[in-house]
Amino acid sequence: MYTARENMRRCIANDKPDRFVNQYEALQILPTPFMMFHNPRPEKGGPEVVNAWGVTNAYPENSPSAFPVHTPDKVVIKDFEEWQEYVKAPSLDYPEEEWDKAKSLYDAIDRTKSYACTIVAPGLFEQTHHLCGMDEALVNYMMYEDEMGDLLKYLKDWELQYAELICSKLHPDAILHHDDWGSEQNTFLPPSMFEDYFLENYKEIYKYYHDHGVEVIAHHSDSFGATIVPYMIEMGIDVWQGPMHTNNVPELVKQYGKQITFMGEIDNKFVDFDTATYDDCVKAVKDACESVGTNEGFIPCITQGGPGSLFIDAYEGLWQAIDEYNTARFGFTQEQLDDARMPMSVTLPGRYKCNIKCRYTK
Numbered sequence: 001m002y003t004a005r006e007n008m009r010r011c012i013a014n015d016k017p018d019r020f021v022n023q024y025e026a027l028q029i030l031p032t033p034f035m036m037f038h039n040p041r042p043e044k045g046g047p048e049v050v051n052a053w054g055v056t057n058a059y060p061e062n063s064p065s066a067f068p069v070h071t072p073d074k075v076v077i078k079d080f081e082e083w084q085e086y087v088k089a090p091s092l093d094y095p096e097e098e099w100d101k102a103k104s105l106y107d108a109i110d111r112t113k114s115y116a117c118t119i120v121a122p123g124l125f126e127q128t129h130h131l132c133g134m135d136e137a138l139v140n141y142m143m144y145e146d147e148m149g150d151l152l153k154y155l156k157d158w159e160l161q162y163a164e165l166i167c168s169k170l171h172p173d174a175i176l177h178h179d180d181w182g183s184e185q186n187t188f189l190p191p192s193m194f195e196d197y198f199l200e201n202y203k204e205i206y207k208y209y210h211d212h213g214v215e216v217i218a219h220h221s222d223s224f225g226a227t228i229v230p231y232m233i234e235m236g237i238d239v240w241q242g243p244m245h246t247n248n249v250p251e252l253v254k255q256y257g258k259q260i261t262f263m264g265e266i267d268n269k270f271v272d273f274d275t276a277t278y279d280d281c282v283k284a285v286k287d288a289c290e291s292v293g294t295n296e297g298f299i300p301c302i303t304q305g306g307p308g309s310l311f312i313d314a315y316e317g318l319w320q321a322i323d324e325y326n327t328a329r330f331g332f333t334q335e336q337l338d339d340a341r342m343p344m345s346v347t348l349p350g351r352y353k354c355n356i357k358c359r360y361t362k
Helices: 004-013 033-037 080-085 096-107 124-132 134-143 145-170 191-211 226-235 249-256 278-292 314-330 334-339
Strands: 027-030 056-058 115-120 174-178 216-223 239-243 261-266 298-302
Touching: 004 216, 004 298, 027 096, 027 174, 033 096, 080 124, 080 145, 096 145, 115 145, 115 216, 124 134, 124 145, 124 191, 134 145, 145 191, 191 216, 191 226, 226 239, 226 249, 249 261, 249 278, 261 278, 278 298, 278 314, 298 314, 314 334
Parallel strands: 027 115, 115 174, 174 216, 216 239, 239 261, 261 298
Antiparallel strands: none
16 A cells, blocks of 8 residues: 555556545645745734735635735735835745754655645735735736736746745755636636746746755646646646636546646535535545546545635545545555555644534544
């Protein structure tokens, strides 16, 4: 029986994995000093927080997550034609002891069982709308091609500096890079415009990671993105994490599964709500695994961009349901599955209660 890491590697390589990869079981997601100190998340219902880019974030009660505030007094870019006057990249000059603290987390990972995986967020597209607002950003992509191109290059150059520090000081062997590129039904930009703005920028970023010891690039975009999969492949993405059910994931796996792995198909809306039950988790897992029909180039996973869920136990319910599916289909025992991986670590815990009851229920 393969370890979780080896099984995921074989899934990506289309090299006979011995079971379905169970969501994030092979990715131990870890921070950097920048994420810990300069990209803070506000507390739900707490005060607004300003990050190192000058973006104000709020987390109101009864909202699913924090998001930037774009009132006229708080939006960063107030005149897009003069964006250089407003956007100042944060320093990445941290004391060595802060890198050492982060490195100790990476050193604690059993890399025979898991990838030590750095999370990088937000990505290039998200950063542009964080700086000026979603509506304004989409208009700016159409109206100010030169200025937007220059801003993206500025963000890309900063991220390459960040990538150099990540690789030289933390030595991860996987990256989970966030950048949502669409809604449930469509991409935010037409494919041709997406290519013009993002293909070369991301090719450069992801090539740097691959050239400096990172084996797996997992890109999170919980959205529709079927029309831009060829660009994802050309960028160097190994795993698209977050493909929603609207993408027709079974067809994508048939067409592209030897070039890129699809990690998703279980939309949050299928299991992540207050009246959800464990039976909903079992159904979602069965539907995903049997509709796709292969454990090569496909990982059944909640589409959320990290191990966790909005409602407590939704992620854990899926975890147990996938284990039970693997046990029934491939003959492994629960003890074997547990021994093949590091203990489940939910880094994005649920915040509301639902009805799901499973052996991981808190």
